[in-house]
Amino acid sequence: MSPRPQSVFKALADPTRRAILKSLQGGSMTAGSIADAFPISRASLSHHFGVLKAADLVRTERRGQHIVYSLNATVVEEATAMLMDILGTGGPRRRAGGDEDP
Amino acid sequence: MSPRPQSVFKALADPTRRAILKSLQGGSMTAGSIADAFPISRASLSHHFGVLKAADLVRTERRGQHIVYSLNATVVEEATAMLMDILGTGGPRRRAGGDEDP
DNA sequence: CTTTTATTTAGATATTTGTCTAAATATATA
DNA sequence: TATATATTTAGACAAATATCTAAATAAAAG
Numbered sequence: 001m002s003p004r005p006q007s008v009f010k011a012l013a014d015p016t017r018r019a020i021l022k023s024l025q026g027g028s029m030t031a032g033s034i035a036d037a038f039p040i041s042r043a044s045l046s047h048h049f050g051v052l053k054a055a056d057l058v059r060t061e062r063r064g065q066h067i068v069y070s071l072n073a074t075v076v077e078e079a080t081a082m083l084m085d086i087l088g089t090g091g092p093r094r095r096a097g098g099d100e101d102p
Numbered sequence: 103m104s105p106r107p108q109s110v111f112k113a114l115a116d117p118t119r120r121a122i123l124k125s126l127q128g129g130s131m132t133a134g135s136i137a138d139a140f141p142i143s144r145a146s147l148s149h150h151f152g153v154l155k156a157a158d159l160v161r162t163e164r165r166g167q168h169i170v171y172s173l174n175a176t177v178v179e180e181a182t183a184m185l186m187d188i189l190g191t192g193g194p195r196r197r198a199g200g201d202e203d204p
Numbered sequence: 205c206t207t208t209t210a211t212t213t214a215g216a217t218a219t220t221t222g223t224c225t226a227a228a229t230a231t232a233t234a
Numbered sequence: 235t236a237t238a239t240a241t242t243t244a245g246a247c248a249a250a251t252a253t254c255t256a257a258a259t260a261a262a263a264g
Contacts, residue, residue: 004186005117005120005213009111009114009115009120010115010143010221012111012114012115012185013106013111013112013115014221014222015108015112016222018107018111018137018184018188020190021188022187022221023189025191030240030241031240031241031242032239032240032241035241038224040224041223041224042222042240042241042242043223043224043241043242043243043244044191044222044227045241046241046242047221047222047223047242047243048222048243049242050107050242051221053118053187062230062231064231064232064240065230065239065240065241066231066233066239066240066241067229067240067241067242071188073189074188075187075190075234076185079185080182080185080189080239082113083178083185084182084183086120086123086124086127086173086175086177086178087127087178087179087182087219088127091183100192112227112251114243116251116252118252126256129229132210132211133210133211133212134209134210134211135212141254142252143253143254143255144210144212144236144253145212145213145253145255145256146212146254147211147213148212148213149213149252150209150252150254151211151212152212153251155210164260164261166207166210166261166262167210167260167261167262168210168261169207169210169211169212182263202209205264206263206264207262207263207264208261208263209243209260209261209262209263210250210259210260210261210262211258211260211261212242212257212258212259212260213256213257213258213259213261214255214256214257214258215254215255215256216253216254216255216256217252217253217254218251218252218253218254218260219250219251219252220241220249220250220251220252221248221249221250221251221255222247222248222249222250222254223246223247223248223249224245224246224247224248224249225243225245225246226243226244226245227242227243227245228241228242228243228244229237229240229241229242229243229247230240230241231240232238232239232240233236233237233238233239234235234236234237234238
């Protein structure tokens with residue numbers, strides 16, 4: 001289920017949240033280990049996690065006491081595609097016919 | 103001169119502004135002709151133009167009474183690149199806990 | 205010079221947002 | 235069970251945001 005583009009772009013608009021996503025680039029991490037990299041409270045981080053989750057930009061899994069966060073690359077890719085759609089060039093094909101100049 | 107990523111993503115976070123950019127995909131337009139497509143006041147649109155200009159997502163040129171807006175594709179491309187940077191180049195790797203096949 | 209058209213600016217307001225501390229929930233372990 | 239650890243939720247608050255109406259600015263037309 002694709003989230004609303006609105007929630008995705010809103011989520012991406014915050015630098016802390018973009019940094020969280022970036023920190024998940026190399027693999028999933030627990031909430032706590034992510035939080036260690038940021039100078040704000042755990043509660044604030046949890047708020048950001050909630051925004052990212054609502055946008056489906058991250059997925060979560062409980063492992064014992066920990067919650068493990070991982071990047072949902074598909075949604076990031078969809079956001080990328082939306083930006084490319086603004087450009088009107090490149091990226092995913094806008095039509096299947098393929099009568100466009102290569 | 104590249105704008106701060108922050109101002110770019112904030113600008114992209116609003117659906118009206120994304121629609122404005124999209125409407126400029128096919129070529130430049132005057133403020134008024136853009137405004138005709140949106141059900142909000144000219145003043146509000148002007149506010150959005152200001153945000154887009156501050157992010158350098160659009161450029162302006164005065165032509166007589168009109169202000170002509172055009173898309174600055176370079177900055178949209180830079181935002182696209184930032185999203186792709188979140189994805190990384192090598193694709194997904196491993197989960198926390200490291201119990202994945204090597 | 206005055207009026208009309210196009211756009212922006214000013215000021216007000218309601219909503220959203222990011223942050224905090226304190227408390228609550230969930231799990232693990234002694 | 236009791237205690238410690240990990241994370242989220244609740245409630246509060248200042249700052250930012252999107253919108254509006256009314257007024258100001260800029261250029262063109264009469």
